[in-house]
Amino acid sequence: MSTHTEQVEQIHGATTGTFTKIWFVLLALTGVEVYLCYIQLPTLTMLTLLVGLSVVKAALIIGYFMHLKFERFSLFLTLFPMLIFCILLMLIFLGDATRIPNMRPPS
Amino acid sequence: MSSHVTAAAASAWDGGASPYATNSKKFGMWLFIISDALTFSALLFAYTYSRVSNPDWPKPFDFSPSIIFSSVMTFCLLSSSLTMVMAVHSMNHGNRKSTVKWILATMLGGGAFVVLHATEWMRLINLEHVTASGNPFGVPLFGGTFFAITGLHMTHVIIGVIYLGIICQGVGRGKFKAEDVEVSGLYWHFVDLVWMFVFPLVYLMSARVG
Numbered sequence: 167m168s169t170h171t172e173q174v175e176q177i178h179g180a181t182t183g184t185f186t187k188i189w190f191v192l193l194a195l196t197g198v199e200v201y202l203c204y205i206q207l208p209t210l211t212m213l214t215l216l217v218g219l220s221v222v223k224a225a226l227i228i229g230y231f232m233h234l235k236f237e238r239f240s241l242f243l244t245l246f247p248m249l250i251f252c253i254l255l256m257l258i259f260l261g262d263a264t265r266i267p268n269m270r271p272p273s
Numbered sequence: 274m275s276s277h278v279t280a281a282a283a284s285a286w287d288g289g290a291s292p293y294a295t296n297s298k299k300f301g302m303w304l305f306i307i308s309d310a311l312t313f314s315a316l317l318f319a320y321t322y323s324r325v326s327n328p329d330w331p332k333p334f335d336f337s338p339s340i341i342f343s344s345v346m347t348f349c350l351l352s353s354s355l356t357m358v359m360a361v362h363s364m365n366h367g368n369r370k371s372t373v374k375w376i377l378a379t380m381l382g383g384g385a386f387v388v389l390h391a392t393e394w395m396r397l398i399n400l401e402h403v404t405a406s407g408n409p410f411g412v413p414l415f416g417g418t419f420f421a422i423t424g425l426h427m428t429h430v431i432i433g434v435i436y437l438g439i440i441c442q443g444v445g446r447g448k449f450k451a452e453d454v455e456v457s458g459l460y461w462h463f464v465d466l467v468w469m470f471v472f473p474l475v476y477l478m479s480a481r482v483g
Contacts, residue, residue, distance in 0.1 A: 182362055189355040196347050196472075200340065203477040209325060216473035223469045231354050231462045233455075241293040241303070249307050256318040263326040 180230060188230045195223050210264065302456045306463045309429075313467050316425065317474055320418045324478055331410030332481045333401050339393065343476045346389045347468065350430075353382025354465040357458045364454040369444055372454060376441040379461060383434040390427055394420075419475060426471055429464045436460060 199219055202212060229235040234242055293300060324330050334340055360375035397403045403416045440457045443449045 182359060185355060185358045185362075189351060192351050193348065196344065196351070199473050199477060200344055203340075203473075203480045204336075204482055206482060209478075213321065213325065213474075213478065216477060217470075220470050220473055224466055227354065227462055227466045227469065231358050231465075232459055238292075238294045241295060241300075244293070245303055245307050249310055252311055253314050256314065259318065259322055260325070263322040266326040267328050 180236065185230060188226050192223055192226060195219055296452050298452060298456050299459065302459045306459065309463065310467075313422075313425070313470070316418075316422050317470055320422055321474055321478075323414050323418060324474075327412060327414075329410075329412060330479065331408065331412055331415050332479045333397065333403065333408075333410065333415075334476055334480045336480070338396070340476065340480055342389055342393050343472055346386050346393075347472050349382045349386045349389070350465045350468050353379045353386075354462050356382065357461045361451075361455050361458045364444070364451045367451075369447070373441055373445045376437050376444065376454075380434050380437050380441065383430050383437070383461075383464075387427060387430055387434070390423065390430075394423070422471060422475060426464070426467055429467065433461050433464050 199216055202215055202219075207215070334343075356375050356378040360372050360379060363369075363371040363375055397419075402409050403419070405416050405420050407413050408416050436457055440449060440454060444454065
């Protein structure tokens with residue numbers, strides 16, 4: 167490997183082997199998600215598991231494919247705490263969503 | 274680039290020349306991605322709210338073909354993300370020919386996704402009679418939310434394929450720098466990222482089981 171290549175490798179932090187491994191992990195997690203959907207879990211349990219797995223997948227994509235793991239930490243701090251905070255604020259509505267089915271008059 | 278990094282390294286938070294040690298194109302794309310992520314999360318929250326609050330929510334997605342199709346679509350997008358990473362990698366090494374090949378592979382993955390998704394839409398419209406305003410399952414919101422979310426995502430994929438096409442022909446003709454390919458890669462990975470949430474929340478949560 168030439169010095170130039172090593173330098174680039176150093177700047178960009180990950181090798182093609184790492185990216186291929188991440189790709190395999192992402193495919194495996196997708197497989198787990200499809201399996202979960204066929205084992206008949208209660209709606210909220212399944213929702214929590216699926217969203218949990220998707221957050222892990224998102225973190226892998228953002229960290230490695232989108233390269234954020236190798237960027238300066240200040241970039242992460244500027245972009246993500248705000249995003250996560252806004253998304254968590256939207257969770258406020260979810261309590262109502264689970265309450266509504268119980269408020270239906272018995273038919 | 275390395276001198277650029279060292280110049281800012283001393284004073285990351287003092288408003289140095291480059292506090293993020295990144296170029297402005299890339300930072301601009303990140304800002305766009307964050308705002309677009311909020312749009313998609315609002316839509317997905319609205320969908321999940323309707324889904325959870327309604328015990329009669331329709332489950333029109335059979336294992337074959339819908340779940341198989343959407344799993345293959347997930348595979349296409351994930352693989353195209355890998356080829357995009359390879360394109361950025363080749364461009365960083367100054368290899369324009371292989372960059373063009375990897376970008377073309379990425380566009381192929383995106384194209385396959387769009388074709389499969391369009392087939393899936395036509396199946397829902399023609400066979401299950403789901404439209405944006407009504408469906409035979411008695412939950413009119415299903416069609417509206419489904420087509421809005423997947424439609425917006427498909428628009429992003431189509432725009433991504435066009436964007437990559439422009440970058441690809443430019444790279445082939447010796448235009449554009451490594452950072453331009455990296456910025457287009459960021460957009461493409463974001464499209465992939467959004468699908469990682471649309472697939473479980475819209476498809477898997479409404480799979481016809483048993």
